[in-house]
Amino acid sequence: MTELIATKSPLWERDLGFRLNIVAVSDLHLGSVISPNGLDAKTLVEANFAKGGFGQLSGGSAEADNEAIIKTAPADIVVEATFTNPKDGEPAVSHCRWALNSGKHVVTTNKGPIAIAGRELKALAKANTVHFEYEGSVMSGTPVIRMAWKTLAGAEVKGFEGILNGTSNFVLGRMEDGLDFASAVAEAQALGYAEADPTADVEGFDVRLKVVILANELLGANLKPEDVSCRGISELSPSDIQAAAKVESRWKLIGSAVRNADGTITGSVAPKQLALGHTLAGVNGATNAVSLNTELLGPVTVSGPGAGRIETAYALLSDIVAIHNAQSASFAKEAA
Numbered sequence: 001m002t003e004l005i006a007t008k009s010p011l012w013e014r015d016l017g018f019r020l021n022i023v024a025v026s027d028l029h030l031g032s033v034i035s036p037n038g039l040d041a042k043t044l045v046e047a048n049f050a051k052g053g054f055g056q057l058s059g060g061s062a063e064a065d066n067e068a069i070i071k072t073a074p075a076d077i078v079v080e081a082t083f084t085n086p087k088d089g090e091p092a093v094s095h096c097r098w099a100l101n102s103g104k105h106v107v108t109t110n111k112g113p114i115a116i117a118g119r120e121l122k123a124l125a126k127a128n129t130v131h132f133e134y135e136g137s138v139m140s141g142t143p144v145i146r147m148a149w150k151t152l153a154g155a156e157v158k159g160f161e162g163i164l165n166g167t168s169n170f171v172l173g174r175m176e177d178g179l180d181f182a183s184a185v186a187e188a189q190a191l192g193y194a195e196a197d198p199t200a201d202v203e204g205f206d207v208r209l210k211v212v213i214l215a216n217e218l219l220g221a222n223l224k225p226e227d228v229s230c231r232g233i234s235e236l237s238p239s240d241i242q243a244a245a246k247v248e249s250r251w252k253l254i255g256s257a258v259r260n261a262d263g264t265i266t267g268s269v270a271p272k273q274l275a276l277g278h279t280l281a282g283v284n285g286a287t288n289a290v291s292l293n294t295e296l297l298g299p300v301t302v303s304g305p306g307a308g309r310i311e312t313a314y315a316l317l318s319d320i321v322a323i324h325n326a327q328s329a330s331f332a333k334e335a336a
C-alpha cells in the first residue's frame with residue numbers, strides 16, 4: 001500500500017479527490033512510528049530499514065506497539081494487513097476492535113477478523129459511526145463483495161462456487177506442467193501469493209474463511225469456519241493430476257455454498273475434477289473466479305487476480321474510495 005501511495009498519490013488526488021497521508025506505521029520487524037505531519041511514503045519504501053529500524057525515526061520505536069499506535073495515532077483510517085490467523089483471527093481482531101472503538105475506520109484484507117468476528121466488528125463499526133471495509137478479503141483486488149451487494153442488488157444470490165485461493169490454483173497449474181508440489185509451493189511463496197504459513201493455502205483453510213465470508217455476506221448466513229467441510233489440494237498426487245488430463249479435465253480447489261430448501265446454508269471446500277468445458281476449468285495461475293448463482297440472472301461469473309502485493313493493495317484503495325464516497329455523499333446530504 002505504501003508503495004502505491006508513493007507512486008500514485010498525484011493521480012489519486014486528481015481522479016479520486018483525496019490525498020492519503022501516512023501518519024503512523026506498526027510492523028513486527030521494523031517497529032512503530034507516529035508522525036502527525038505525515039511520513040514520506042517514498043522514504044518508507046526505499047529506506048530498507050533493518051530490524052527495529054523505525055526506532056531511528058522521530059516519533060519512532062524499535063518495538064511494534066500496535067495498541068498504542070492504533071489508539072493514539074491521529075489517523076482517520078487504520079489499514080489492518082497483518083497475517084491471517086485462521087484459528088482465532090488474532091492479533092488482527094484486537095487491532096480492528098481498538099481502531100473501531102477509537103472512532104477510526106478500518107480497511108483490511110485480513111480474512112480472520114471477518115470470518116471469525118465479522119458480526120461483532122460490523123456492530124462495533126456501526127456503534128462508533130465508522131466504516132469497516134474488507135473487499136480484499138476475498139479475491140484480493142477483484143471486486144466481488146461490493147459488486148454483489150450493489151450491482152447485483154435484487155438478483156437474489158442463491159449460492160456460489162469458485163476458485164478462491166491463488167496459491168493452490170497456481171500450484172495445481174505448475175503440477176500440470178510437471179513441477180513437484182514442494183517446488184510449486186515455493187514459487188507461489190516467492191511471488192507473494194502464499195500465506196505466511198502456506199499450509200492454510202494448500203489444506204483449504206484459506207478458502208474455508210473465504211467461503212464463510214461470502215456465505216455470510218451474500219447469502220445472509222451465520223457460518224463459522226468449523227461449519228464448512230474442508231479438504232485441500234495436498235491430497236492430490238502427480239498421478240491424479242496426469243490422470244485428469246487424460247480424460248480432458250483438470251483438478252481445481254472449489255469453495256462453494258448453497259442455500260438449501262429449508263433455508264439453511266451449506267458450505268464446503270474440496271478439490272474437484274472439472275471437465276475442460278466447465279466455466280472454472282480455464283482459470284489459471286493466481287487468478288480467482290466465482291460463479292454466483294442468482295435467481296434472476298442465473299450464474300454470473302467474476303474473474304480476476306486473487307493474490308499479489310499490488311492487487312491486494314488495490315483492494316485497500318477500493319475500500320478507502322468506498323469510505324470517501326460514502327462520507328462525501330453524507331456531507332452533501334447534510335448540506336442540502
Ligand SMILES: NC(=O)C1=CN([C@@H]2O[C@H](COP(=O)(O)OP(=O)(O)OC[C@H]3O[C@@H](n4cnc5c(N)ncnc54)[C@H](OP(=O)(O)O)[C@@H]3O)[C@@H](O)[C@H]2O)C=CC1
Nearest residue numbers: 026027028029081082083084109110140193196307308312
Ligand atoms: N498477499 C496476497 O496476495 C493477499 C493477502 N491477503 C491478506 O492480507 C494480509 C497481508 O498479506 P501479506 O502482506 O501477503 O502478508 P504477510 O504475511 O506477507 O505480511 C504480514 C505483515 O504483517 C506484519 N505483522 C505480522 N504480525 C504483526 C503484528 N502482530 N504486529 C505488526 N505487524 C505484524 C508482518 O511483519 P514482519 O514481516 O515483520 O513479520 C508483515 O509485514 C494477510 O492477512 C493476507 O492473508 C489477502 C488477499 C491477498
Ligand SMILES: N[C@@H](CCO)C(=O)O
Nearest residue numbers: 165166167193194195
Ligand atoms: N494466500 C492467498 C492470498 C489471498 O487471500 C491466496 O493464495 O489466495
